Amino acid sequence: MSTAESSTEKPAIQLRDLALSYGETPILRGVTLDLARGRTLALLGPSGCGKTTLLRLLAGLLFPTRGSVSIDGRQMADAATGSFVPPERRRLGMVFQDYALWPHMSVAGNVAFPLEMAGIGRTEIDRRVKMALDRVGLTDLAARIPGDLSGGQQQRVAIARAIVGEPKLVLFDEPLSNLDRELRESLAVDLAQLLSDLSMSAVYVTHDQGEAFTIADEVAVMQRGRIIQLSDPQSLVEAPANAAVAEFLKLGTVVEAERQGGDWALAGTGIRLAMGSEGPADANRARVMLGRKALRVCPDDRAQASGQVVRALFRGDFYALSVALGDGAERVEVETVSELRRTVGDRVGLSIEPAGLRWFPAN
Template sequence: MADITLSSIGKTFAGTPAVQDISTRFEDGEFVALLGPSGCGKTTLLRLLAGFEMPSSGQIRIGARDIADGVTGTMVPPEDRNMGFVFQSYALWPHMSVRRNVSYPLEIRRFSKAEIAAQTDVALNATGLVEYADRMPSELSGGQRQRVALARCLVSDPDAVLLDEPLANLDVALRASMQAVFTDFHKRTGATMVYVTHDQSEAMAMADRIAVMDRGRIQQFDTPQNLYERPKNRFVAEFVGLGTVVPLRGVEKTDAAAHGHVLGKRIAVQSTHNSPSHVCLRPENLTISETGDLRAKVARVTYLGGKYLLESVSECGTRLLAETRAKFDVGTQLGLTITTPWAFHED
């Protein structure tokens, strides 16, 4: 296993930047998710790591080995990088059995028959596929095919496993169960894993750290908890979780606390910045009470199972989200109290 270091990585297509000046490090054995909307550059970055694309600028290193350099033109081909790749489409050979699909990477590297059999058995056991070893891909469910693709990665003992939206083709229930498969696979193998997704619930459930991307750049690379509770900017605050970003005025900060005006009300805020300009109001920052700081009217009610999400509109027209176990009708007037939201600086 090995860490992955990216230094000033950039990639352009026909003069248009897809990835811009990314410098970061994925630690050895870490589960990293690349999260962002369509077109943000996350799949391009994964393909650069795999060796399917050559960087236009910057360097990529696995451990102490340089595998790509956009300046010198150095490019280690994909087959020599010792990385596994799990495609969204599974990419299984339809004419080969499960066992043969898993063992094939070892066959083309000319391992002995004994080594192939031993390592294939280990991979099939690790992914719960022993009883399906003689079946053809057409006889498997979507989740089972995904396990085959994962076993094919595992069999070569890769330094890193790269996964390109591997659960996108599965139904909701199966995706939830496969999240546990990927998490168990990571714990068991200790492999460095880089997982591309646009589904934040997947990223939050599985990853040690998440790189939130937009317009070819990493906006924030942090733990799931910090991304939600302490977003760095407006994009991260609005993309990760539910909430509303509103301006913060007249900030006064001391060693003990910071205060400012939010929607015309003076409240306490949390921040590490000396001059925060906005706050992120999460549902848990808003409490329904008759003596609340703000007045708002319920515009929409969504049942979430055991609780309701209320979308309300304040007197100044700002959309606010709150959660409650009690059901409120559309049009109900509410009092809302704001409790210490997170504040950040936005240029």
């Protein structure tokens, strides 16, 4: 059997109708997905969406209320039969938010620890530890203790420890959230390259879409215990499945729209958004995402709408603007950019590009 055939028959992860409840309270609501071997899946969503619960079910730290978990073709848990493989027998690597390093052990000692627990010989341990530290760029710090290292270096030790045993799957639980943004972005790039170089299967929990897009091949956006879209990062941005995904990813402003005289307009304002043929058919109301590419600051004589600048942030070579359209209860704020300096209180004209709009059902 070829490697390609084996990979097809044995995905890194296979979840079927996976659910977990605490009493009458559902936490995870029927998740089904496959992850091919050698790929990274990011679980992305706000606090309480179920992403950490899903990770713990994969790790064997929780037992499902319903459904099954398989890793590398081997069933790890099945609620219907009661079968369960404990964490230490799942051949997993784990990287935590708080590093979870032994403070009294050297860097090399921390990385070697899981191999020692597995009863591997000293010569093989030394070889694997050196290889793991080489991969994360910490060979010269092998004799140091964690307290002498920076936060980023400590997290690299944790990553080396997770990969040293050549696991079937590595689980990351918001591992970079304790680091400052610049270091977080740098380490995310390094981690993405490492996972790619090792062709390692991984699941990465985060609430930061920048991390998810940098590290993952596939991103599962979660909400209230469900996956509401599972796509590659580019598809998420270009084709959000629904308004909830668009709003969570901050791809633009989602507003209510209604038919007025055969065309589509911003509800309650009369501001025309698109011709009737450009919006959804057979509906009188809808929701529409006004992304930055859908709106252009323009002279008043070419404007389809005008509004007041309520926020202006200089971004180096452009201004990011929030512009209020409409009045009273129907007033909405939309986002756009301007190459010219604008200040709060300025009135600006906007042209609307129908091709840049993304339409969703009203409900």
